[in-house]
Amino acid sequence: MFINYNKTYISNTSKNKTWYLIDAKAKTLGRISTEIAFLLQGKNLITYTKHQRSNVNIIIINSHFINVTGKKREQKLYKRHSGRPGGMKIENFHSLNIRMPNKILEKSIRGMLPKNKISKRLLTQLKIYADNNHPHTAQKPIDLT
DSSP: OOOOOOOOOOOOOTTOOEEEEEEOTTOBHHHHHHHHHHHHHTTTSTTOOTTSOOSEEEEEEOGGGOBOOTTHHHHOEEEEEOSSTTOEEEEEHHHHHHHOHHHHHHHHHHHHSOSSHHHHHHGGGEEEOSSSOOSOGGGOOEEOO
16 A cells, blocks of 8 residues: 655745736726636636635726726616615616716626625625725836736
8 A cells, every 4th residue: 555645735925916007997897807706716826726715916906097998888787775665776887987986897807706704704805996096106006018
């Protein structure tokens, strides 16, 4: 009988954080959301493990200028509920993009992440800004535009 004493281990790379900068200007909502969800989970790294958070932080700028195809700008609806009777609020893509452009991308990316505790923690590594300015220049993000 042969016993294998070689052990596999998961490397601790918590000190090496990678920052990516993505410009969402004139990009389609679904296509950029899948790319961001893929990067946020760390699936592009060889050290990917599905039960651990990746050390990737993503900065998204120009979320106000994101595109959608077809008639979704007027017809796509976003619903929220206050929890009280009659508390359903419905607004379309255009009005939500004027009021809170970051919520559109955040909701789209949240739907593409796994439905578990890790996804809540992964969303803290996502920074979305409506315009070109962001306070993360000290982290020297890698530009992925």
